[in-house]
Amino acid sequence: MYIKGPRPRPxxxxxxxxxxxxxxxEIVAREDFSDATFLLEVRHPLMARAARPGQFVIVMSHPxxxxxxxxxxxxxxxxxxxxxxxxxxxKTTREMQQACQVGTxxxxxxxxxxxxxxxxxATKVACVGGGLGVAPMFPQARAYKQAGAYVIGIVGFxxxxxxxxxxxxxxxxxxxxxxxxxxxAGIRGxxxxxxxxxxxxxxxxxxVIAIGPPIMMKACAEAxxxxxxxxxxxxxxxxxxxxxxCGGCRVKVGGKVKFACVDGPDFDGHQVDFDDLMARLxxxxxxxxxxxQRWSESCRMQEPPAPEALELPDPFEEVRxx
Amino acid sequence: xxxxxxxxxAKSFQEVACGYxxxxxxxEAQRCLLCPDPKCxxxxxxxxxxxxxxxxxxxxxxxxxxxxxxATNLLPAICGRVCPQESQCEGACIVGxxxxxxxxxxxxxxxxxxxxxxxxxxxxxxxxxxxxxxxVGSGPAGMACAADMAKAGCEVTVYEAFQEPGxxxxxxxxxxxxxxxxxxxxxxxxxxxxxxxxxNTLVGRLFTLEQMIDEMGYHAVFVGTGAGYPSMMGIPGESxxxxxxxNELLTRCNLLRARDFPxxxxxxxxxxxxxxxxxxxxxxxxxxxxxxxxxxxxxxxxRRSRAESPARAEELxxxxxxxxxxxxxxxxxxxxxxxxxxxxGMRCIxxxxxxPDSSGRPRxxxxxxxxxxxxxxxxxxxxxxxxxxxxxxxxxxxxxKKGYLSVDDELATSLAGVFAGGDxxxxxxxxxxxxxxGRKAARSMKEYLGISGSAVGKKLFGIDSSQHNYARLRAA
Numbered sequence: 001m002y003i004k005g006p007r008p009r010p011x012x013x014x015x016x017x018x019x020x021x022x023x024x025x026e027i028v029a030r031e032d033f034s035d036a037t038f039l040l041e042v043r044h045p046l047m048a049r050a051a052r053p054g055q056f057v058i059v060m061s062h063p064x065x066x067x068x069x070x071x072x073x074x075x076x077x078x079x080x081x082x083x084x085x086x087x088x089x090x091k092t093t094r095e096m097q098q099a100c101q102v103g104t105x106x107x108x109x110x111x112x113x114x115x116x117x118x119x120x121x122a123t124k125v126a127c128v129g130g131g132l133g134v135a136p137m138f139p140q141a142r143a144y145k146q147a148g149a150y151v152i153g154i155v156g157f158x159x160x161x162x163x164x165x166x167x168x169x170x171x172x173x174x175x176x177x178x179x180x181x182x183x184x185a186g187i188r189g190x191x192x193x194x195x196x197x198x199x200x201x202x203x204x205x206x207x208v209i210a211i212g213p214p215i216m217m218k219a220c221a222e223a224x225x226x227x228x229x230x231x232x233x234x235x236x237x238x239x240x241x242x243x244x245x246c247g248g249c250r251v252k253v254g255g256k257v258k259f260a261c262v263d264g265p266d267f268d269g270h271q272v273d274f275d276d277l278m279a280r281l282x283x284x285x286x287x288x289x290x291x292x293q294r295w296s297e298s299c300r301m302q303e304p305p306a307p308e309a310l311e312l313p314d315p316f317e318e319v320r321x322x
Numbered sequence: 323x324x325x326x327x328x329x330x331x332a333k334s335f336q337e338v339a340c341g342y343x344x345x346x347x348x349x350e351a352q353r354c355l356l357c358p359d360p361k362c363x364x365x366x367x368x369x370x371x372x373x374x375x376x377x378x379x380x381x382x383x384x385x386x387x388x389x390x391x392x393a394t395n396l397l398p399a400i401c402g403r404v405c406p407q408e409s410q411c412e413g414a415c416i417v418g419x420x421x422x423x424x425x426x427x428x429x430x431x432x433x434x435x436x437x438x439x440x441x442x443x444x445x446x447x448x449x450x451x452x453x454x455x456x457x458v459g460s461g462p463a464g465m466a467c468a469a470d471m472a473k474a475g476c477e478v479t480v481y482e483a484f485q486e487p488g489x490x491x492x493x494x495x496x497x498x499x500x501x502x503x504x505x506x507x508x509x510x511x512x513x514x515x516x517x518x519x520x521x522n523t524l525v526g527r528l529f530t531l532e533q534m535i536d537e538m539g540y541h542a543v544f545v546g547t548g549a550g551y552p553s554m555m556g557i558p559g560e561s562x563x564x565x566x567x568x569n570e571l572l573t574r575c576n577l578l579r580a581r582d583f584p585x586x587x588x589x590x591x592x593x594x595x596x597x598x599x600x601x602x603x604x605x606x607x608x609x610x611x612x613x614x615x616x617x618x619x620x621x622x623x624x625r626r627s628r629a630e631s632p633a634r635a636e637e638l639x640x641x642x643x644x645x646x647x648x649x650x651x652x653x654x655x656x657x658x659x660x661x662x663x664x665x666x667g668m669r670c671i672x673x674x675x676x677x678p679d680s681s682g683r684p685r686x687x688x689x690x691x692x693x694x695x696x697x698x699x700x701x702x703x704x705x706x707x708x709x710x711x712x713x714x715x716x717x718x719x720x721x722x723k724k725g726y727l728s729v730d731d732e733l734a735t736s737l738a739g740v741f742a743g744g745d746x747x748x749x750x751x752x753x754x755x756x757x758x759x760g761r762k763a764a765r766s767m768k769e770y771l772g773i774s775g776s777a778v779g780k781k782l783f784g785i786d787s788s789q790h791n792y793a794r795l796r797a798a
Contacts, residue, residue, distance in 0.1 A: 025522075050528050060485055066578065066587040067485075092587055108485035110522040115715065240578070240588075241493075243483050243524060244710050245550040246570035247703075252561060257554055262711050276561050279663040283563045287589030294584055 025106040028081060033164040036088045039073070039135075040100055045080030047112055053139035054117030054234060054266050057082070058242045060108035061096045068092055069239045071211070071265070072112060073135035082111075085135030085164075091291040113242045114265045117232065119143045122206035123150060126198045127173070128220055130156040130191040133212030136234065138165065140209050141172040150174050152198050152205075156191035156212075160184035192219045205229055210269060214278045221269030231269035235260050238283055252276045328643040332613045335497045335581065338640060339403075342432040351379040354424045357416055362426060365414035367758035368395050368466075372411055372426055379429060388437045391430060392444040396469040396511065397757065399438055399504045400462070402431025404495060405754045406634045438507045443514045444473075451475040453771050456540035458525045458713070461489020462753045463546030463744030465512060466760030467767075471544075472515040474764075474773050480512075481523040484577065490548060491753065493577040494569070494604065496611050502576070526716035535739050542739045542767045545719075545727060546760060549745035550710030554703055555599070559657030564593060564665035568600070568608040568704035575611050590615070593700025597621045597668055599654055600704035603752075606637040608702045609646045620646045621698065625653040625673050625686040651675070651686065655693065657701050667697045707750050724749070732766040733759065741767055 029041035047057070056071045074083035088097040100106070117140055125144050129137030134155045144151050153173035157163045158181050170176050177194040178186025187194060191212070199205060208231040210220035217233040224231045237249040237260050244262035251260055252273035258264060324340040325331075331338050342350065354376040362372040371390055378387035391398045407413070407427035415423035437443075453476040457464045460482035472478045486492060488505045509519065525531070525547075534540045552567035554560050571590070574580040580590030592615040598608045601624035612620045622641070624631060627650045631638060642648070651673040660666035672692035675684035709725035720736030722728040726749060727742040729735050735742050743759030745751055 046528055055527070064579070064586045066589070108522050110483055110485075110524055110528075112527050113524060114527075240570055240573050241484065243550065243712060245493075245548075245552075246573055247552040247554070247567040248570045250554070250561065257556075257560070259551070262551070262715070280561060280563060282663065284589040284591065287583065287591060291584050291587060291589065 025109040027100055027102055027104050027106070030100065030102050033085075034162045036097075037162070037164070038086055038088070038097055038100075039164075040084045040086065040096075041081045042084065042106060042109060043081050044109060045077075047082050047109075048075045048080050049077045051075035051082060051112040051139075052116030053119065053143045054136075055112035055114045056242070056265060057084070057109055057111030057113060058239070059084070059106055061092065061099060062107050065095075065107060066092055067108070067240060067242070069113075069236070069242060069261075071133075071136035071234065071236075072139060074138060075112075083135075085132075087132055090288050091295045094292070095295065110242065113261060115263070117143070117209070117234075117266050119147050120207065121147075122230075123148075124152070124202055124205050125149050125207045125209065126152040126154060126195060126202075126205055128154040128191050128195055128208060128210040128212070128216075130210075130212030130216040132236075133210070133216070133234070135165065137209070137211050138168060138172060140211075141169065145172050145174075152177065152202065154179065154191050154194035154198060156180070156194070156216075157185070158182070190219075191216060192223055195220055195223050199223065199227065199229070207232070208269075209233075214274050214281065217269060217272075218274035221272070221274075225270055232266050233269040233272060234265045235267060235272060235277060236265065237277060237280055251280075328640075328645070331498065332610075332644040333616075335614055337501055338498050339428075341435055342428055347379060347429060347432045348382075350425050350429055351376050353417060354380075355416060361414040361416060362411040362424075365410045365412075367410065367754050368761055370394050370411075370430075375433065376424070376426075376429060379433065384433065384436055385440075385442060387433045388442055389444065391433055394761075395466075395757070396444060397434075397462075397465065397508045398430045399434030400491060400500060400508055401754055401757070402427050402429075402434050403500050403504070404491075404752075406752060408635050410754070435504075438504065443511045448473060448475040448516075450477065451773060453477065453541045453773065454539055455479070455767065456534045456538070456543045457481065457546065458531070458543065459489055459546040459548060459744075459746075460487035460509075460519060460521075461546060461548055461744065461756065462491060463548075463756040463760035463763075464489065464544065465509070466757035467544045467546065467741075467743070467764045468517045468760075469512055469515060470761055470764035471767065472512070472517045474768055476771075476773075478516065479518045479520055481525050482519060482521045483524045485521050486577070487519045487521060489546075493573040494607070495753075496572065496576050496607050496614075498610065498614070499607070524712070526712040531713065531717040531719060531737060531740055535737070540739075541771055542741065544760070544763050544767065545713060545735070545740065545742040545746060546744040546756065546763075547710055547713060547746045548756075549707040549750045551708040552703060553706050553708055555654065555705065557654055557656055559659060559665065562657055562659055562665045562701075563663050564591075564699050565657055565701045566703070568598070568604045568702050569707070571608055571702055572604070572611060575615065581615060591700075592616050593698065595619045595621070595698040596700045596702065597623055597654075597696075597698040598702040598704055599623045600706070601626075601631040601633055601638075601648075602704060602706070602750075603633050603637055604750075605702075605704035606633045606641050608704050609641050610644060612700070612702070613644055613646065617700075619698075621696070622646055622648045623652050623654055623668070623670065624648070624650055626683065627651055627675065630683050653686065653688065654701075658695065665699055665701050667695055668701060669693060669695045707745075709749070710746065713746070732769075733763040734766060734770070739770065741770075 031039040073085040088094045127141040151173045153176040156179040179194045211234045239249045240246040242261045249260040254271035375387040375390035411426040412423040455471045455476045457480040574590045578588035579586040580588040596612040596617045656669045658667040672689045673686040676687045679685040720728045741763040743763045744756035
């Protein structure tokens with residue numbers, strides 16, 4: 001057996017981030033895209049270097065908080081930061097919207113988790129992002145662009161005022177289709193309408209990547225099924241540890257049980273049982289609603305929220321935001 | 323040992339077994355025969371010098387008793403609580419041939435608790451030897467390995483994916499069996515030895531095993547990531563809401579404190595009628611946690627009989643006392659849907675025991691026509707786990723057919739300098755077995771590094787071991 005003696009610590013980027021120092025996850029930038037959607041840029045040099053498109057993190061904002069999974073919206077090894085885009089819809093995410101300011105720290109941040117997306121050799125791909133899936137779509141689009149593919153970006157928003165990162169997407173896409181529900185920007189319609197346009201215009205479309213609420217990913221998978229266009233989706237079930245230990249995130253893919261955290265989160269959209277996924281996302285709907293209600297009553301908001309704001313808008317949209 | 327009454331404790335997460343008083347401990351210590359050829363030591367996976375520590379208790383040298391235990395086991399307060407003593411030290415005890423065996427576990431716990439109360443630690447000033455050790459996973463295997471390597475003078479860093487260290491001791495074993503305060507105190511003892519704990523670190527994904535050796539300057543790495551990946555049965559209805567793994571139930575309740583929802587944010591809908599499938603220690607924990615979360619009825623479903631149940635005798639006994647309903651020789655066929663995606667009940671079939679199977683236990687066989695249904699709104703799977711795939715996915719380390727890490731007799735993996743032990747090697751086992759593996763791996767690592775105390779630790783060809791240049795010596 002080869003026996004080593006102590007040797008000087010080799011110098012590498014890993015060395016500069018002394019693993020012996022306690023981890024602090026400082027928020028270095030924040031941007032509010034709308035009343036509900038905000039961006040956090042968090043310092044984590046190791047993760048910024050390790051992260052790949054399609055991976056996610058688990059965040060705890062304070063010691064009594066819950067662990068929520070969030071897909072990485074961006075990462076910059078040079079700056080040593082990762083970027084999360086969060087929709088404030090549940091108790092935890094609304095609390096984060098108030099508390100997570102520049103200079104504050106997250107209690108816990110672990111990742112990158114999940115199997116990175118396979119950036120294949122496809123020459124023409126459509127990257128579809130809706131709802132919470134808009135921002136996480138960006139690393140995939142950028143990776144395909146860098147791999148030399150012709151990238152068609154399709155992103156959906158409710159209206160013009162909620163559109164964000166348009167420039168960023170244009171830089172990563174050869175073609176960008178913005179869809180708004182009211183037609184105030186781009187085309188009028190939802191992202192599947194955009195996808196239909198792209199499918200019509202590009203008969204040689206080789207792959208579709210769809211990220212967003214399950215109902216949207218299901219619709220995208222159905223849109224491509226007849227043509228047999230490979231469609232990858234990023235599922236977002238309820239999760240606890242994110243390391244394969246609890247099985248809470250199990251999904252049915254091709255009749256087999258898979259764990260989204262370690263076998264995914266990317267799966268073949270034509271194989272995923274979306275109805276099962278959607279039913280399982282409602283597991284904690286009651287508790288989540290109660291927690292949000294309690295929090296809204298107790299916190300010192302300047303204005304009491306309108307009663308309809310307490311209704312969780314959509315159990316599917318709500319999930320990645322806890 | 324004094325215990326809280328079953329009725330009172332079944333609603334509380336306070337510890338069930340209250341522990342010995344000084345009088346109890348002294349009286350129990352008197353019962354040890356101090357055999358010249360002690361069988362108990364051989365029964366202990368880490369070979370604690372049991373007669374010696376009991377002798378010190380009798381001599382009222384409590385600190386000495388603590389030192390005698392911590393010579394081989396740094397975590398007496400934990401092991402005294404969770405070891406299956408009846409099949410280890412106490413099972414081998416000579417006194418047990420005719421009377422109750424000496425309560426080694428309870429005495430060990432008493433010493434461990436005394437040490438925590440007095441602030442004793444086994445930290446000795448050790449000469450740093452310059453070796454850096456990385457440990458993946460802060461559960462029992464990792465803690466035991468970390469302790470030994472730190473005592474040998476290595477700089478040890480333990481990585482943990484959760485936000486706090488402790489592994490299965492924290493997320494799995496409930497407070498009424500092993501309070502988290504005890505684990506934190508034992509972890510603090512490791513910190514006093516110089517061990518660093520780095521949480522929120524998913525090794526494999528944040529950096530790989532190969533990077534730890536090649537880029538981060540670790541001279542040796544120990545992998546003790548545990549089994550993870552809970553098994554399901556593949557019967558209809560498993561994706562219904564209300565069906566979850568014991569790991570999820572226990573993690574939400576113990577580590578994330580869902581039992582204190584809404585003071586803590588993690589939700590956990592408690593079932594009114596809970597059925598737990600399986601009858602191991604994890605199943606017992608899930609059953610008893612469900613009772614404490616307020617379930618009206620808690621059922622245990624097991625396809626073999628009580629005699630084959632893998633749970634510790636004490637756990638089974640406690641669960642029975644607290645009112646768990648056991649359905650022996652019963653196998654689930656289907657989980658029933660209430661029409662809204664929730665579990666409403668379970669259809670089961672009765673079993674009978676047939677000829678022994680490959681495990682040597684009688685094979686359960688279904689009794690034709692014995693199907694029956696009963697109502698439950700929560701179903702918990704506690705039927706074991708499969709190998710966690712993350713380390714295998716992210717490194718070139720050798721795996722066996724089942725996906726566990728493959729190791730040689732010295733617990734060395736296929737990667738040079740990387741050792742492994744605990745559930746990630748053996749599949750689900752006990753805390754003390756994982757600790758034993760951690761200690762064994764530590765011995766192998768010391769040998770690999772050429773640290774004194776191991777076989778190659780002495781002078782070789784007149785050159786002192788501290789020079790650690792055997793590689794060159796060999797080449798010469």
